[in-house]
Amino acid sequence: MDVLATTTAPLVEIEHLSHVYRQGGAGDHAVLDDVSLKLRDNEIVALLGRSGCGKSTLLRIIAGLMPATSGVVAIEGEPVTAPAPQVAMVFQSFALFPWLTVLENVEIGLEAQGIGLDERRQRAIAAIDLIGLDGYESAFPKELSGGMRQRVGLARALVVHPKVLLMDEPFSALDVLTAETLRTDLLDLWCEGRMPIHSILMVTHNIEEAVLMCDRILVFSSNPGRILAEIKVDLPQPRNRLEPNFRALVDDIYARMTARPSGKPKEGLFAGTGISMVLPRVSPNRQAGLIELVAAEPYNGRADLPAIAGDFLMEVDDLFPVAETLQLLRFAEVEHGDIRLTEAGKRFARAELDERKRLFAQHVVTYVPLAGHIKRVLDERAGHRAPASRFRDELEDSMSEEQADQTLRAVISWARYAEVFAYDEDSGVFSLENPT
C-alpha cells in the first residue's frame, strides 16, 4: 500500500455531496444538499440534527449501502462504491441476527473475511470480553436486554478491526440509564485506546450526547440537510454535564438549531410555503402543555429550551416541533434557544377552555394556510362539505404521500380542537357541522 496516500488522505472525505429522493409524480425531494466533510484520525465526530435532516442517509452513503445522487465520497482516498473493508457500523435497532448466538453474531464479519475458525473464535471472544459480555457467548439476542444487545452490536463492529466506526443513533433505542452506562463505557475504552479503531462517526439527535462524546459536532439543518455549523468541543474527557462550559456549549448549539434564517418568513420553519407547508403532528394538548409550562413560574413567559428539555427529559425531536408549531400559530417566538410567549400566547395561558378554543380557532384559520383554505372551501360550498381527497391531491403536488397524510392529520386534529370544521374518518369528508 502507498504509505504517502495513507498518511495524507483523510479517513473519510466527502465533497459537495447531494442526495435526492425520486418520488413518482410528486417531484423530487432533496435530502442532502452540498455536504462536504472530512473525518481524520483519532477523533469522534457527531452528525447532529433533527429527524429528516438526512444524517442517517449520509451515514448509509458513507457505509456504501446506497449511492449518493452526486458528489464524491472517499475512504482513505478510495471512492466508495460498496461497503469498504475499513468501515463497520452499529445500528439503532442493533440489527442482530436473532437465530445466531452472541458469539456467532460477533463472528459473522470475520467469517465473511475467510478467517479460520480458531482465530475467529479467539478474536470474537476477545471482543466480547472487551465490551463486557463475557459469559453471554451462547445466549441468543432475545435473551438479552437492549443495552446488552447493543454491546453485541459494538463487539460485532470492533472485531473486524475497522478504521472507521459508524454509529447510527446507537443509544436512542435504550432507556436513559442504560444509554448513559453504555456511553461512558464506550468513552472509557476510547480514551484508553483499547478499541482497534481510528475514528468514530456517529449520528445523533441528542445535543447533550454529542457534546458529551465528540471532538467535533457537525450541526445539520433540515429540508434539505446542510451543514449549518461545525463546532469543536475542547472540553477534557471525562466531561461533566453540569459544568458551566458544558452547559454553555449545549445552549449555544440549541441557539444555532433554533436560529431563524434572516429574512425568511416564519412559515420557513417547515418545508414548503402556503398550503403546501408540511405540518408536524403536534396535538393541541401538547401545545397547551408547553404554553402553560412557559407561562408558569419560574419561566414567566420566557424560557430557555435546553432548560425545559432538561427538566422534562425531553429530546430535541420532541420539543422542537411543539415550539415551532406555537411559533407558526403566533403563540410564541423561538429564537436563540429561547422560547418567548406572545401576547396571544399569554392570553391563551390565562384563558378557560372555551376562550382557549376560540383563540386557537382564530389563529389556526389565520396562520395555518391549509386550515384557512379548507375553511374557505367549506364556506363557499352549498352543502358545506368537501372530501379530504381533494385537499390530499393538492398537497401531493408538492409533497410526498406520507407528508400529505401527516399534514392533513395535523390540520384535522387542530381543527377538531378549535371546532373550526369537522372531519368524518369513515367517509373521509370535511364539513362545517359540529358533531354534537
Add this chain to the structure above:
Amino acid sequence: MGCVHGRPSAPIAQFLAAFPANVLFPIVVAGIVSFKLNPNIWLSPLMVLGTQWYILFNVIAGASAFPTDLREASTIYRLRSVQWWRKVILPGIFPYYVTGALTASGGSWNASIVAEVANWGDIKLKAAGLGAYIAEATQAGDYPRVVLGIGVMSLFVVVINRLLWRRLYRFGERRFRLT
C-alpha cells in the same frame, strides 16, 4: 448483496399460478409413455404442480418482509454466497417456507386423487397409491371404498401435520422469529 426482490417476480408467479395443472398432464403422460418411465415416480410432479405456488408465494413474502437493518448489516459485513444463504436469508424466510410447505403438503394429498390416474386419449397411467384408489373407487361409484380412502387420507394429513409440520412451525417460531 444476494438480493431477493419480491416485487417484480410476484406478478409473474401469480400469472403462472393461474394455469391449471391439468394442462400439463398430456405432456407428462406422453413423456412417461415414450420414455417408458415408472409412473409411481413420474406422476408425482403433477401433484406438486398445483400446490408449489403456496411455497413460492410465502417465500417471496418472507423475502420482502426481511428487515432492512439485517439486510444492511449483512451488506456492511460483506456476507456473501454460502454464508449469506446459511446465516442470513434461509433462517430469515424459514417460518414463511414452513407455512407455505404446510399448505402445499395438504393440497398435494388432494391433488394426488387427480394426478395418480392420468389419462390422455387411450393411454391410462396409474400409480400405486391412495389417490389412485380414491379416484378408481369414485369412478366405480363404490361408496364404502370412497369413504375408507378419504378417511385414510384425512388421517394421513392430520398425522403428518402433527408429527412434522407443526413441529417445524414451532421450531421456526422459536428460533427464527424476527422480533
